[in-house]
Amino acid sequence: MLHVVGVGICRGHITERAKRLIEEAEIVYGSKRALELIGEYVKGESRVLRRFDECIRAEVEREAEKANVVVASTGDPMVAGLGKLFGGEVEPGISSVQVALARLGVDLCEVAVVDAHAKRFDRLDLLNRHLLILADRKFDLSIFGHRRVVVLENLCSEDERMLYGLADEMRLKSDYSIVFVRR
Structure with a gap:
């Protein structure tokens, strides 16, 4: 299962549902900034996305076929974020x-x-x-x-x-x- 989760742009701007999705994820992808915002909720493995392209997208979606994966998107994934780039379920966040x-x-x-x-x-x-x-x-x-x-x-x-x-x-x-x- 793949969730693209909005994590806000500062601490405290994350929904309760987003926290739960992150806590339950086996793998959490995100930029360094996104992972810093949610570090206290990550129980599984965290992986920094240093770049984003079609190969990375395909790899993340393949992993989500076998594991519970979250892609953490700063702000809201549907406001100039990662939400439109993945096939997973989107959890909104507070955007800039x-x-x-x-x-x-x-x-x-x-x-x-x-x-x-x-x-x-x-x-x-x-x-x-x-x-x-x-x-x-x-x-x-x-x-x-x-x-x-x-x-x-x-x-x-x-x-x-x-x-x-x-x-x-x-x-x-x-x-x-x-x-x-x-x-």
Whole structure:
């Protein structure tokens, strides 16, 4: 059996069901960060996913045919996560998108979420709505010109920051950034 389990982005942001699935798993895969968040719940073997490709996906799914396997996904597996990449059952988690919106006091239904993490895009046609962009330090804020933005860096960590300014005057400094662009 394979479960893709959202583990949140900080300690304490994990559901009771997610804890149980992790505790019952014989093998738990995840990034170093994901495994650090759930270390106290892992009773079986933990394996760090240093990269992800089709071969790794196939290996994990083969193991899940014989064993109870969990793939730990930071945040929510269905918000720019691993949920769509595996055939297993998905257990949601609290995503960085949800944490950012809570910090901003903005309803999710009023924004368009765009995943620009390790991706490139030249043009956004969604500028008539709030945008919440998952980004890394390579993301170029200048595409928004002189618009007001809020950059949320390293949510739920000791060096969490919220930076306010104009897009063309700011630069991302963290690979764990969320950019909020007002309508």
